[in-house]
Amino acid sequence: MIYKHYMKRFFDIILSALAILVFSWLFIILAIIIKGTSKGPIFFKQKRVGRDKTYFNILKFRTMRIDTPKDVPTHLLTDPEQYITTIGKFLRKTSLDELPQLFNILVGDMAIVGPRPALWNQEDLITERDLYDANAVRPGLTGLAQVSGRDELPIPVKARYDGEYVDNISLMKDMMLIVKTLGSVLKHDGVMEGGTAEGKKQEENTLVASAVIQEYAASKDKAD
Incomplete structure (x- = not known):
């Protein structure tokens, strides 16, 4: 409880500030490339859901053209490839587009580890997270x-995992998730663009969702 309510935020401030200093050279290089290869701003701001369902503007390096439909998750676009810039493909594949969120962490909008911040209009995800009290913590850079x-x-599975994390927040858990995130980034695990790819996994994911939720319900019954 001490870590969850006090030390977690302290570590977020220290680690995000340190990371910003260490990667300042990379920020500058990427900013120059983005500005020089496509029209539009360097950073992309988007309204997201924060702690206790308050709103904040998440920061990312811009990876898509300025005529891309707003407030639509990339995987819901019919053909997202047509909107992604050349450098954007690289940034998304390597997750370097997420680097500016270190500033969101520093000011307290986000944490290093927590549920990924939902779009303000993703009511289905927000509602599912309410079932697990996953909207009551700061959203994270990873989770x-x-x-x-x-x-x-x-x-349903995303929300279930978010709830599991909220129920078991600890320094060790956060460290393990950070290490696993670095491995996932290097392997580009779980990155999908477009509704077609998502559709291919829909049936499989539905079965997984059902199994995971039933497992969670069973564990809650035992705890009660």
């Missing part, structure tokens, strides 16, 4: 759902 399937997971 249990991220290392367990990322874009491949259907919403």
